[in-house]
Amino acid sequence: MRSDIYIHHYELVSRFGLNSRSDRTRHKGVLIKIGDGVGCIHPWRELGDPSLEELIEDLRKGRFFRPLVRSAIKCAMVDGRARSQGVSVFDKVEVPRSHATIVGGSERIEEAVAAGFEVVKMKAGRRVAEEVELLNAMHERYPNLRWRLDFNNVLDGGGIRSFIKSLSDGLRAKIDFLEDPCEANDRDWAGIRSLYGIPLAVDRKVEEARGQFTYAIAKPALDDITPLCARAMIEGWELVFTSYMDHPIGQCYAAWCSGKVEKRFYGLEDPVAGLMTHGLFEPDAFIERMGDPSPQWQSPGGTGFGFDDLLEDVKWEKLK
Amino acid sequence: MRSDIYIHHYELVSRFGLNSRSDRTRHKGVLIKIGDGVGCIHPWRELGDPSLEELIEDLRKGRFFRPLVRSAIKCAMVDGRARSQGVSVFDKVEVPRSHATIVGGSERIEEAVAAGFEVVKMKAGRRVAEEVELLNAMHERYPNLRWRLDFNNVLDGGGIRSFIKSLSDGLRAKIDFLEDPCEANDRDWAGIRSLYGIPLAVDRKVEEARGQFTYAIAKPALDDITPLCARAMIEGWELVFTSYMDHPIGQCYAAWCSGKVEKRFYGLEDPVAGLMTHGLFEPDAFIERMGDPSPQWQSPGGTGFGFDDLLEDVKWEKLK
Structure with a gap:
C-alpha cells in the first residue's frame, strides 16, 4: 500500500x-x-x-x-x-499566549493593543530614526505595553548601542529582548548577553552566538524540537516558540508544538510566544478561518490541524 | 536552571x-x-x-x-x-515480537528454538560453505523455523546467487528476507527486489538501493522515526524495527519506539522485529536484568526505561 x-x-x-x-x-x-x-x-x-x-x-x-x-x-x-x-x-493542548507581530506604524500597534496584546514584536534597524520616534511615542501612550525588537542583524555593534541609548529609560525597562541585535562576529558581541540591562534573543545563529543570549527562538518549521529543548535545558536558554510567517497550516503546527512541549520537565519558563502571524497577510479563506489576531490562540476547529x-x-x- | x-x-x-x-x-x-x-x-x-x-x-x-x-x-x-x-x-506500549539474533552455530539455534523463537536472524556470507551446511541441517531439524540472513554486503551478485542456489527449496521458502545481499552498485542489483522469490531487506543504504527491496531496517538508534515511517508509507516499504546491538538502555529505547509507532496509520504490517540482542553479550547487571532472550519483549520494570x-x-x- x-x-x-x-x-x-x-x-x-x-x-x-x-x-x-x-x-x-x-x-x-x-x-x-x-x-x-x-x-x-x-x-x-x-x-x-x-x-x-x-x-x-x-x-x-x-x-x-x-x-x-x-x-x-x-x-x-x-x-x-x-x-x-x-x-x-488541539484537544487538551494548551497553547501559550502570543505577542503581536507588527510590521508598519502606530496604527498597527493601536490595533494590537485594542485586540488585547500585552507584548508587541517589531522589526527594527532599517529606519532607525523613525523607529525610535515611534517607540518613544507609543511607550508614552501605552506605558505598560512590552516590546520585542528584532534587528535581523542589520546593525553593527555601534549601531545597536546608539539605537538603545536613544530610547527613554522607561521604554528600555519595557523591552523583553533585542533579537539578533548584530552579527555575533561583531567585536562588541563577546560578553554582551544583555545590552543596558535588556536581554538578548537569537534566532538562527545560536552556535555563532556563543551563549551570549537569554532567549532562543524555537521554530517548529525548522527545529527538531526535542533536541532543541534538551539543549535549552542544558544551556539555561529560554525558548520563545514562533511560527514561520508561513501558511496557517504551518502556523497551527508551530502552535501545537509549542503547546505539546512539556516545559516543566525541561525547566522552561514558557515566555509569551510568537504564534500569531496570519494578520501580516492579506486575507484568504485560510487566514480568515484563523480569526482576528489575538494574544490567546484559537483553534481553527475541525479535525487534525483544521480547515x-x-x-x-x-x-x-x-x-x- | x-x-x-x-x-x-x-x-x-x-x-x-x-x-x-x-x-x-x-x-x-x-x-x-x-x-x-x-x-x-x-x-x-x-x-x-x-x-x-x-x-x-x-x-x-x-x-x-x-x-x-x-x-x-x-x-x-x-x-x-x-x-x-x-x-x-512501557506502560500500555505493545512491543512487537522479535527474531533471535544468532552469532555462532547450531547450539545457539537450538537455544533459540527452545526459547520459543519462530524466526532466526543470522549473519552470513563470510564462511559460505559452513553457513549453507548449517542452514540446510537446521532446516531439516526445524522445518517450521523461519530465517533472516544478513550479508552486510560482503558478497557480490554472483556470490549471493550461488549461496541461495545451494539452499534446498524448502529452506528457501522459509527465508523471510535476505538483508544487504550485495552492494547496490553491483550489476546484478537493478530489477532484483527479490532473489529466487526471497524478498530483500536493506539496512543502511536505502538511497543507493533504489527501491529494490521489500523491508527497510528501522533503527531508532540512528533514524528519525516519523520521517522514516512517512517514507515507508510513500514507498510501500515494510519496516523491521531493530536494536543497535547496544547497551540495554538503547535496546529498550528501540523497543519502545517500535511499540509507539502507529503502524496502522502508516499502513505498516508490523513484521517480527529484531529487538532482542542482549543475549549476544557476556552478562553484566544490566544484561541480566533483561532476562533470558525470548521472542516476547519483557519490560525491565522500574521507571523510565528501567534499571x-x-x-x-x-x-x-x-x-x-
Whole structure:
C-alpha cells in the first residue's frame, strides 16, 4: 500500500516587507499532502533557506532530512493521524499566549493593543530614526505595553548601542529582548548577553552566538524540537516558540508544538510566544478561518490541524 | 536552571564478532545522563559510524544533530520525563515480537528454538560453505523455523546467487528476507527486489538501493522515526524495527519506539522485529536484568526505561 505525495502552490501577500532584510511582499510556498495529512513548506530565501524548487525536489526524491521538509512531513503525519481519528490536534493542548507581530506604524500597534496584546514584536534597524520616534511615542501612550525588537542583524555593534541609548529609560525597562541585535562576529558581541540591562534573543545563529543570549527562538518549521529543548535545558536558554510567517497550516503546527512541549520537565519558563502571524497577510479563506489576531490562540476547529472544508477545495498536484 | 551532561564509559563483550565486517568482541559506548534521563551512544565504526570520541565531543559542544547523538538525547528526554512522573515508558506500549539474533552455530539455534523463537536472524556470507551446511541441517531439524540472513554486503551478485542456489527449496521458502545481499552498485542489483522469490531487506543504504527491496531496517538508534515511517508509507516499504546491538538502555529505547509507532496509520504490517540482542553479550547487571532472550519483549520494570537501582551505582563523569 503506497501513498502518493501531493503539493499545492500557494502565495501569501503581505502588506509590507516582513523582515529587515527584504521588502518582498509576495511569499510562495507549498502545501503538501500525504494520505489525509497536510503540512507546508515555506522557505525564506533572504534568511538562508534553500529555494522552494530544491525543497520540492527533496520531497519528490524522498529526502526528508532538510529541516523545512522534515518539519512539513512531521506536521503532515500528526495531522493525518488526528484526521484519521476524527479529532482535532488541539484537544487538551494548551497553547501559550502570543505577542503581536507588527510590521508598519502606530496604527498597527493601536490595533494590537485594542485586540488585547500585552507584548508587541517589531522589526527594527532599517529606519532607525523613525523607529525610535515611534517607540518613544507609543511607550508614552501605552506605558505598560512590552516590546520585542528584532534587528535581523542589520546593525553593527555601534549601531545597536546608539539605537538603545536613544530610547527613554522607561521604554528600555519595557523591552523583553533585542533579537539578533548584530552579527555575533561583531567585536562588541563577546560578553554582551544583555545590552543596558535588556536581554538578548537569537534566532538562527545560536552556535555563532556563543551563549551570549537569554532567549532562543524555537521554530517548529525548522527545529527538531526535542533536541532543541534538551539543549535549552542544558544551556539555561529560554525558548520563545514562533511560527514561520508561513501558511496557517504551518502556523497551527508551530502552535501545537509549542503547546505539546512539556516545559516543566525541561525547566522552561514558557515566555509569551510568537504564534500569531496570519494578520501580516492579506486575507484568504485560510487566514480568515484563523480569526482576528489575538494574544490567546484559537483553534481553527475541525479535525487534525483544521480547515477540513477548505482543504477539500484545494487543487492538488501529484508529485511523482 | 541548567542541567549538566554526564557520561559513563561502558564496554560490552560479545562471544563472537557481531557483523560480517569484523571479528571484534569488545564494544565500547557511553551512557549519557541529563537530569534523570539516560540514553546511550554506541557507534559501530566498521559500519560507518563516527568514533565514540567525536560523538562525545558533539555532546560536549551541544551539537545534537548527528543521528547517534540525536537519538541518545531523545532517549534521555523520554526516559527523564517518565522517571520524573514515576512511570515506566512501557506502560500500555505493545512491543512487537522479535527474531533471535544468532552469532555462532547450531547450539545457539537450538537455544533459540527452545526459547520459543519462530524466526532466526543470522549473519552470513563470510564462511559460505559452513553457513549453507548449517542452514540446510537446521532446516531439516526445524522445518517450521523461519530465517533472516544478513550479508552486510560482503558478497557480490554472483556470490549471493550461488549461496541461495545451494539452499534446498524448502529452506528457501522459509527465508523471510535476505538483508544487504550485495552492494547496490553491483550489476546484478537493478530489477532484483527479490532473489529466487526471497524478498530483500536493506539496512543502511536505502538511497543507493533504489527501491529494490521489500523491508527497510528501522533503527531508532540512528533514524528519525516519523520521517522514516512517512517514507515507508510513500514507498510501500515494510519496516523491521531493530536494536543497535547496544547497551540495554538503547535496546529498550528501540523497543519502545517500535511499540509507539502507529503502524496502522502508516499502513505498516508490523513484521517480527529484531529487538532482542542482549543475549549476544557476556552478562553484566544490566544484561541480566533483561532476562533470558525470548521472542516476547519483557519490560525491565522500574521507571523510565528501567534499571533504577543499577543506574544509582553507575559512576558518572561530568562532561563539561
